[in-house]
Amino acid sequence: MQEYLIGLVGEPLVAYVLMAVVPLVFILVYALVTLYMEMKVAAHIQDRVAYMRTGWHGVLQPFADILKLLQKEDIIPAQADRLLFTAAPFFVFVGTYVGFAAIPFSSGYVGADLNLGILYIVAVSSIVVAGLLMSGWASNNKWALLGSLRSAAQIVSYEIPSALAILVAVMIAGSLNLNEVSKFQEGGIFNWVVFGGPGPVVTKLLLTPFTLTAFFVLLTAGIAEANRTPFDLPEAESELVQGFNTEYSGMKFAMFYLAEYANMFLVSAITVCLFLGGWQSPFGSFMSGPYWGAFWLIAKGMFFVFVQVWMRWTLPRLRVDQLMHVSWKVMVPFMFVCIFAVGLILVW
Amino acid sequence: MITEPRIIPTPYVTKPGAIRTSTGKTIRTDEMIINMGPQHPSTHGVLRLEIVVDGEIIVDVIPHIGYLHRCFEKHAEHMTNYQQVIPYCDRMDYVASMNNDWGFALAVERMLKIEVPPRVEYLRVIMAELQRIASHLVAVGTFGIDMGAFTPFLWTFRDREKILDLFEMTCGARLLYNYIWIGGLSHDVPPGFVEKAKEFCSYFGPKLKEFNDVLTYNEIFVRRTANVGVLPPDVAVNFACSGPMLRGSGVNFDLRRDDPYGVYDKFEWEVQVGKGEFGKVGDVWDRFIVKVREMEQSVKIIEQAVAALPEGNVQAAIPKRIRPDAGSEAYVRTESPRGELGFYVVSDGSASPFRVKARGPAFVNLSVLPEISRGCMIADLVAIVGSADIVLGEVDR
Numbered sequence: 001m002q003e004y005l006i007g008l009v010g011e012p013l014v015a016y017v018l019m020a021v022v023p024l025v026f027i028l029v030y031a032l033v034t035l036y037m038e039m040k041v042a043a044h045i046q047d048r049v050a051y052m053r054t055g056w057h058g059v060l061q062p063f064a065d066i067l068k069l070l071q072k073e074d075i076i077p078a079q080a081d082r083l084l085f086t087a088a089p090f091f092v093f094v095g096t097y098v099g100f101a102a103i104p105f106s107s108g109y110v111g112a113d114l115n116l117g118i119l120y121i122v123a124v125s126s127i128v129v130a131g132l133l134m135s136g137w138a139s140n141n142k143w144a145l146l147g148s149l150r151s152a153a154q155i156v157s158y159e160i161p162s163a164l165a166i167l168v169a170v171m172i173a174g175s176l177n178l179n180e181v182s183k184f185q186e187g188g189i190f191n192w193v194v195f196g197g198p199g200p201v202v203t204k205l206l207l208t209p210f211t212l213t214a215f216f217v218l219l220t221a222g223i224a225e226a227n228r229t230p231f232d233l234p235e236a237e238s239e240l241v242q243g244f245n246t247e248y249s250g251m252k253f254a255m256f257y258l259a260e261y262a263n264m265f266l267v268s269a270i271t272v273c274l275f276l277g278g279w280q281s282p283f284g285s286f287m288s289g290p291y292w293g294a295f296w297l298i299a300k301g302m303f304f305v306f307v308q309v310w311m312r313w314t315l316p317r318l319r320v321d322q323l324m325h326v327s328w329k330v331m332v333p334f335m336f337v338c339i340f341a342v343g344l345i346l347v348w
Numbered sequence: 349m350i351t352e353p354r355i356i357p358t359p360y361v362t363k364p365g366a367i368r369t370s371t372g373k374t375i376r377t378d379e380m381i382i383n384m385g386p387q388h389p390s391t392h393g394v395l396r397l398e399i400v401v402d403g404e405i406i407v408d409v410i411p412h413i414g415y416l417h418r419c420f421e422k423h424a425e426h427m428t429n430y431q432q433v434i435p436y437c438d439r440m441d442y443v444a445s446m447n448n449d450w451g452f453a454l455a456v457e458r459m460l461k462i463e464v465p466p467r468v469e470y471l472r473v474i475m476a477e478l479q480r481i482a483s484h485l486v487a488v489g490t491f492g493i494d495m496g497a498f499t500p501f502l503w504t505f506r507d508r509e510k511i512l513d514l515f516e517m518t519c520g521a522r523l524l525y526n527y528i529w530i531g532g533l534s535h536d537v538p539p540g541f542v543e544k545a546k547e548f549c550s551y552f553g554p555k556l557k558e559f560n561d562v563l564t565y566n567e568i569f570v571r572r573t574a575n576v577g578v579l580p581p582d583v584a585v586n587f588a589c590s591g592p593m594l595r596g597s598g599v600n601f602d603l604r605r606d607d608p609y610g611v612y613d614k615f616e617w618e619v620q621v622g623k624g625e626f627g628k629v630g631d632v633w634d635r636f637i638v639k640v641r642e643m644e645q646s647v648k649i650i651e652q653a654v655a656a657l658p659e660g661n662v663q664a665a666i667p668k669r670i671r672p673d674a675g676s677e678a679y680v681r682t683e684s685p686r687g688e689l690g691f692y693v694v695s696d697g698s699a700s701p702f703r704v705k706a707r708g709p710a711f712v713n714l715s716v717l718p719e720i721s722r723g724c725m726i727a728d729l730v731a732i733v734g735s736a737d738i739v740l741g742e743v744d745r
Contacts, residue, residue: 042498042499046498046503047502142380150404233727313498316497316569317497317568
């Protein structure tokens with residue numbers, strides 16, 4: 001796609017900008033869709049109907065919501081640190097958005113075909129922590145401060161099990177480049193890393209328990225990193241009012257919201273790329289190709305976004321100490337065992 | 349049995365003070381004072397808690413009340429008629445209006461020494477138990493929100509709507525009914541009420557099971573509530589706790605059985621107590637499950653009462669303007685959804701009460717809060733406040 005764009009516009013710089021804009025457009029459209037989906041799924045879980053009046057079955061409601069947020073007064077508390085307060089939402093959003101660069105949406109479209117793709121994503125998504133800490137500190141609100149501290153602790157601790165789970169997939173695929181990992185899983189659903197990747201049946205059978213564990217750990221840790229229920233402690237409404245975004249309103253609040261939604265898709269996409277074949281079709285060569293690739297990645301990603309929405313409207317929230325317990329005492333030891341076993345099987 | 353108030357040891361208690369860094373320096377750490385409320389989402393109204401925290405661990409809690417004070421007792425003394433007090437009783441505990449009305453009406457009836465017709469007694473029991481279910485549904489639903497589960501809340505409100513529909517059918521109002529009057533009821537139930545009440549009883553059981561599946565026995569929920577905010581039975585008794593708060597601590601005491609009023613002695617039902625199934629007796633989960641099981645028992649009572657509902661008048665013969673003898677007085681305690689609701693009424697022979705004192709269960713239950721929440725985390729405090737099931741309209745009166 002890169003070459004195609006350069007050929008089309010002539011100027012490489014313009015082509016790169018266009019390339020960079022594609023994920024942004026995707027995020028915006030996706031956020032609208034997910035906003036609608038979340039409300040509708042929640043409503044059906046809760047035995048009600050949600051939006052019904054703006055457009056057919058309320059499809060225009062997300063636009064109305066965004067318009068409302070755009071019109072809202074942008075309040076900065078009098079005692080807030082203005083610079084940090086204004087910068088924080090951008091840090092949070094950018095930290096998520098730049099992660100999209102290394103996601104291979106199809107075999108023909110990768111924003112940046114990095115050798116260290118997954119490492120890059122893990123690294124840049126840590127910028128989010130800085131943004132959250134800034135927002136909590138700058139708000140000059142004790143609830144916001146507690147929320148941001150919780151959030152920093154949570155994201156930092158869940159990065160460990162998620163990185164270890166990523167390592168399992170990387171060991172099997174033999175590459176840190178997400179596009180290469182996706183290519184590696186060619187040949188239908190049973191060649192996906194979650195089922196041990198392509199290889200002899202015995203190896204697959206031996207690997208599957210460990211890869212399945214890693215897959216679930218990555219998904220769970222991803223949900224925790226995206227601050228979604230049952231790990232939504234940083235913005236635990238019933239405890240911390242709104243957590244780190246208590247004092248935010250208007251478009252700054254919308255940025256946090258957008259970042260959360262983008263993060264939901266990012267963690268789903270990472271999980272899909274590493275364990276569920278990325279842009280590969282589940283039916284081998286049937287329905288595959290660059291365009292189908294984009295379809296498959298987005299479809300798989302959206303499925304896990306749906307799972308996150310589903311969990312959010314079903315489960316209660318964990319407590320801070322339980323959250324840490326799950327990360328350090330359950331997930332991390334499990335992942336060490338997985339890595340050791342996978343290494344052993346691969347060497348053997 | 350009077351014992352010293354004690355601090356419940358919990359696993360998180362640390363000593364606030366100096367923290368030693370890796371380089372051997374000591375940093376002075378300080379406690380932070382946070383205002384929780386009156387506009388906090390989970391203080392169930394306008395309760396303000398001044399909490400002293402060490403990180404996320406609570407060192408002390410000081411409840412501040414009175415944001416919703418409406419001078420109920422003074423108002424009651426300045427009415428021109430005893431009947432006019434009833435609407436004010438409605439507004440005390442606004443999620444359990446029927447029970448409040450009944451408490452006050454019963455106190456005046458005892459003072460006047462009048463008997464109400466049997467149909468009234470049965471209808472009062474039906475209304476009070478329907479109201480108890482409605483009130484407990486609000487309590488367990490909002491407790492779900494406190495725990496971060498939003499869906500059960502909407503489910504309970506869906507079921508509560510059915511009860512409110514029944515009340516609306518009966519007296520036109522959905523929240524503040526003014527239905528139970530001194531000497532009877534404002535009017536009889538409409539045709540079709542009995543069928544609808546039966547229909548609700550058969551509808552409600554499966555819905556409660558669904559609720560239990562999604563919230564009560566959820567692993568995360570159990571871990572969040574078991575062994576949290578343990579209220580030992582002796583402390584509960586010393587603080588005069590009542591209702592689900594007392595029964596959650598394993599004390600088998602229910603005024604409907606132990607000091608029967610109305611026709612409660614004619615029905616088969618059981619008093620539910622906390623057994624500490626997942627943790628210690630008297631923890632938040634126990635207080636929660638007592639409410640859930642009481643709803644089942646209420647359904648039982650309603651079924652029996654509806655089946656045995658006699659025909660007859662719904663108003664005893666009482667003078668239009670009630671003037672009890674000067675110096676007569678009565679104290680009546682009833683089991684409201686929140687616990688022991690008492691009304692003390694004194695007459696000076698005029699048409700309005702000389703003095704009315706209300707003993708609110710939520711007010712008394714709230715007093716134990718600092719005692720059981722020291723040393724827990726902010727999230728646990730939210731759980732404890734939620735499980736105490738306070739209604740600020742009644743705390744502040």
